[in-house]
Amino acid sequence: KRAGTGTAQGGNPRDQRAQELTLLLAKLDEHAKQIAEERGRVAAELAKVLGKVNLQLNVGVEGGPDKSAAQKKAELAALKEARGKCAAMCVEDIEKVAKMWTSSVSCVALGDGCCVFLSDNALPSWSDKFPSTCPQLHEQLVSRPEDAPRPVYLAIGSEDRFYVRFADGKQEWIGSEECTEDIKRKPVSRVTFGRDWDDYFILYKDGSCKFAGVPPKLAAKLQALSPKSPPIANVTLGPEGEWFVGFTDGTWEMGGCSDALGDKVGATIKTGAQIRLIIFGPNDAWIIRYNKPSAPAPKTPKGTPLA
Numbered sequence: 001k002r003a004g005t006g007t008a009q010g011g012n013p014r015d016q017r018a019q020e021l022t023l024l025l026a027k028l029d030e031h032a033k034q035i036a037e038e039r040g041r042v043a044a045e046l047a048k049v050l051g052k053v054n055l056q057l058n059v060g061v062e063g064g065p066d067k068s069a070a071q072k073k074a075e076l077a078a079l080k081e082a083r084g085k086c087a088a089m090c091v092e093d094i095e096k097v098a099k100m101w102t103s104s105v106s107c108v109a110l111g112d113g114c115c116v117f118l119s120d121n122a123l124p125s126w127s128d129k130f131p132s133t134c135p136q137l138h139e140q141l142v143s144r145p146e147d148a149p150r151p152v153y154l155a156i157g158s159e160d161r162f163y164v165r166f167a168d169g170k171q172e173w174i175g176s177e178e179c180t181e182d183i184k185r186k187p188v189s190r191v192t193f194g195r196d197w198d199d200y201f202i203l204y205k206d207g208s209c210k211f212a213g214v215p216p217k218l219a220a221k222l223q224a225l226s227p228k229s230p231p232i233a234n235v236t237l238g239p240e241g242e243w244f245v246g247f248t249d250g251t252w253e254m255g256g257c258s259d260a261l262g263d264k265v266g267a268t269i270k271t272g273a274q275i276r277l278i279i280f281g282p283n284d285a286w287i288i289r290y291n292k293p294s295a296p297a298p299k300t301p302k303g304t305p306l307a
Contacts, residue, residue: 076120080104082233084276084289088264091115091285093127100125108289110281111156116141118151137162140172157193157200158239158282175200182210194237201235209235217255218243238280246277258284 085103092113100117107118114129116137124141131138134156141151141164149167156162163173165188173183175193179200183191190203199213211222214237222245225232230247237243241256252275254265261278265288268275272293279287 081291082276084274084291086273086290086292087287088268088290089287090260090264091127091281091287092129092283097127100127107153108279108287109154109156110279110285110287112158112282115281115285115287116154116156118154124151134160134162136160136174137164140164153190155191155193156281158195159197161193161197163188163191163193178212185210190234192235192237195239195241199237201237203232203235207231215241215243215256218245221245221253234277236277236279238286239282240280240284242280242286244278244280250274252276254278257286260284261286264288 080103083106087098087101087105089097089101091097091110097115102119104120104122105117106120109116111130111133114127114133116124116126116130116134118124126138137154137156140162144166149170151164152167154162154164157175161173161175163171163175163183165171169187171183171188173180173191175183176198178198179202182200182202185204187205188202189205190201192201194200194213194215196213201209201211201214203209209222209232211219214222218235222232230249230251232245233248234246235244238256242254242258242261243256244252244254246252257265257278261284265275265278268288268290273290274293275288275290277289279289
């Protein structure tokens with residue numbers, strides 16, 4: 001009994017030492033956390049400095065950029081070709097929107113009387129009505145710090161729906177409960193919204209897709225795809241039942257479109273242009289992304305020897 005009383009009063013030396021070591025370990029863990037955070041901050045600042053230095057060196061080096069820069073330039077050219085470098089459009093405030101267009105536009109979204117462009121290595125641009133028509137999405141774009149990752153993809157739908165993804169993978173959106181569940185399912189490549197609140201299509205980065213409430217002809221087309229079919233490159237839905245689906249082999253189909261858009265598509269095809277994407281907006285607004293036909297190779301006159 002005395003031994004038991006002594007243990008209660010003085011404590012077991014081994015238990016005391018264990019408690020001391022536990023407290024010390026907790027302090028070391030906290031210190032390590034602070035060091036890791038500081039290291040991350042310094043590494044990020046160093047990366048920015050080195051990025052600026054490398055950029056200056058590449059500009060000043062005689063003989064042009066190095067191979068990696070040339071490779072990036074070639075990849076960007078191929079990306080522009082795949083997206084469609086030219087645009088035909090029927091939008092509100094068309095003169096201003098047309099001036100905003102360049103082949104560097106990476107993403108286009110149309111809202112009620114407004115449009116938004118995302119571009120390669122440039123800040124987003126939009127028409128005058130965008131802040132008032134899409135206040136939640138506008139807030140997402142303007143409230144971020146200057147050094148925060150830029151938006152790389154966005155979509156606008158009716159009933160205040162939107163989706164935006166940033167370069168660091170962060171996503172923000174407003175959509176139905178089912179759409180929200182499907183966005184969270186796995187990494188997203190494309191989102192587009194249809195006529196009603198529950199209508200949407202999601203293309204994932206692994207090539208699979210989820211959709212609800214899409215027009216029957218598009219649904220049948222998607223359901224008929226097989227593993228041998230070319231992968232989907234783009235799908236867009238419109239507020240009046242319009243739809244477009246494009247594949248990586250350059251083929252595409254559309255439906256539910258107005259006669260005016262159909263006529264413009266037909267006229268564009270007749271020029272030999274290659275249509276890459278059609279974006280739809282309210283009040284029969286649309287933008288067609290396409291590439292001009294390649295210039296034919298000059299014919300060799302008969303009797304002229306080839307070099």
